[in-house]
Amino acid sequence: MSRIQRRELLASATRLAAGTCVGCGATSLLTTRVRAAEASARTTGRQVDFYERLSYDRIQCFVCPLHCELDDGETCFCRTRTNYGGQLYTDAYSNPCIVTTDAIEKLPLNHFLPATETLTIACGGCNMRCLYCQNWQQSQVCPNDIKTFPLTPQQAVDGALRKGIPTIAFSYTEPIAFLEYAKDIAILARKRRLRVVVATGAFVDPEPLLDFARYVDAFCVALKGFDEEFYHRVTGTHFEPVKKAIETIARRTKCWLEIVNLIVPTYNDDMTAIGKMCRWIATEVGRTVPVHFARFVPMYKLTGLPRTGVPTLESAVAVARSAGLRCVYTSNIAPHKDTDTRCIKCGATLIQRLGFRVLEDRTRNGVCPHCHTRQPGIWT
């Protein structure tokens, strides 16, 4: 039996270690490639625009303020973005669960092309966990866990054009959760002279918001409450980013903005807080920004509460008007006088609505026929 020299042993061990390292690296690289290819096959290969690699296969998403840190194979809180081998892909792309035509008033947008239709698109998933979600069957699941309808951005735009619909809307679930898909549709829509409107909770970072807003014509933001505790306990998110996003839309984009506040009995129906919110809107966002006070109907995890009383909604409208807001509406309640649009100067009824059905539009391209005042909004 021959004896091995110490030097030879060390050299062999070094070679073995180097070989192992190279092998592992190659395997890992191969796995990453395979995962990326798998993701590509599963999600049509659309990567998320706003994320950073923290380490080899660990990444951080920067679409919404949660800034989810994901290991390989993990999915964001919104359930729509997954880390496939160190790359963040969207699972919602071309994978909507709702494709339908609606009245634009349903978003609700009352000062944006009234009495027109939208092609409304929504994908499964949401970055909020609102206890009263009206569409929880779609928003609180992964995009692949519900029935979907394959629809590429090109097909969506072609569909709207074929139907003669002037606007594409992203609503029902949170468009921020399928931002990449919505943005690609918006880019194509803009090229084909279609309008794009977005109904959102606005829990989004400023950078992706501004990037998306370049292709958007109007936002309808759900301002769900006006303090951190409400946002945290009822929606699972935070208040400041939403406030900041609304300010960003109002100050740094040219998009039309309307704000919706769902009044939930005993949760956010305190008139002092509503007054504070309205004063903030009037000073920081604009007096002519339409504000909708929506009636709560027991839903999802808040089924034990009553519906919002009409007097509560009427009080909120009065508080908003006294705070200086000029266009205040009630929604989810019909018939009601505060669903009609009135002239901001003379107070004449300009658009008469029954729910989201426009019964009569007396404006002339957004101009009051009585006092000839141009009404805030986008009318043509």
Add this chain to the structure above:
Amino acid sequence: MKTRHPLPRRAVRFVVFAAMVITLATPCSVTAKCGCCQACRKQALVAQIQLTRAQARRLVPIFENAVKLQADHYQTMAELMPRMLETYTAFRDEDALNQGFSSEVEQATSRLHSLEVKAHDTLGSEMLKLEERVKAILSGAQLQVLAAGPQSPTMVRPETLIGQVAVGNMKALAAAVDPEIARTVRELADVAAYRHPRPTQIGRQLLDPGLAESLYPLARIGPSNSALAAIRILRQGTRECPRERYDAYKAELGRLHGEISAWNLVNGLHLNKDQAVAIAQCAYAAAGLREQFKCGVLPGPNPGPGDYSRLSDQDKVAIQMAAAPAVVEQLYRLERNIMNVLSDTQVRVILDFQPCLLPPRNLSNPVLVGQAKENTAVSGFLARTRRLPRARQAAAVGHWLEHEERHNGKYDDEYRAHRRRLLLDTVAEAAQMNETEFEMHRNELAQRAQPADVKEELQYQLGHALAARHMPGRVAKALLFDPHMPLLLETRARQLSKPLKTARRDLKTGPQADNCDRGKCALPGRKNGKSTR
């Protein structure tokens, strides 16, 4: 096993027959069986139409079938009614609060209501079939007499012209002078009769248990035991539910139905306090006017209550007929007052309102802002039928047309063929689309396949015609002539005048939304494309 009778068959038959004839032919005042003069009136009717013995003999089996059906219905309803009363009362209480319904009460009400409707419709359609057999027995002249009977729905009854709540009297009054209105009223009655089949005057008069006293002696046939038992149930009730209790249940249920429907309308109108108070005042004024009219305090040359009560019925009717236009005009003015208090959209909701037990989620828009689902029944039908093989689509369209006719009234052959073609074409177009295309065009296709609502169109026509003649229409029917309305509006005004309570709850209690606080936001991985959560 057949039991043998100890006495000779003929003798038994004779004794039974004689007993029946004596029992049934005795005037009701002597036997006090029916507690009213129904039997006597039926005897007069039989004499009036000169029913022959041969006809009576042929009528007997049909009559017996009818009473058995009615007795079965009695027993079904006697079992249902106590539960209905309990459930509907709970439903009414929740309706009055206008804060939505608890799911148990809503589901129980829905279940019982569908059982009730089914029971009534089954009896109605069976009775109609029997009525057809009755018509085949009677001569044209006899049918004419029966059709123009004392309770013809199209006949103006001046003594109840204003006293009744229904706008039907207005319709009848207008129909008497305007052939166009008369036609619309007839068409509406046809639609109603097709939707909820009920026997007409002929059936109601000749298939009523009160006819037994006249029919059996005339036919010289004894009633079968089962028919006798059925008649006994219909007159005296069952041991579990005597007739008096049944009638009391029925009256209470009718009242509850009316009250719930009125609450549904009041809730759907979203009245404010001032509106509720103003409309309640008008409703009380209308009730006072009607009461005065019934008591003989009439506008114009007033004979005064003292004189009026001494007048003969004919004179009373003549005076009321002369005074009716002025009263109608006053009611019309009250209706205008209400319409000035309401917004245009509220008036529209009243015009579209159909009396109902379970209100649609929102009387004008069943879908909430921001809520996804808005599928009409036609849209659902298209989604189901497009997946069927071509051969089965035609059958599905046939069933759908029957369903439509139940709502819209019977279509004539030409319109039915047109609807069939349209539906088949739409289904074929939908079948050619892929899932995404169909979803995108679903509402459009449904809109195209949607039939016109005949009843609604007729009601609108009638409303316009009545308004043109300065007669109160549907707003008056809903808010002025409904006996529950004044009290309901007062209650609503009281509810609305309570100070607003908006105390904030402690958000730390109750359900909490999921959040990212206790660790990282990332959700665990997925297997086979399905979430592992």
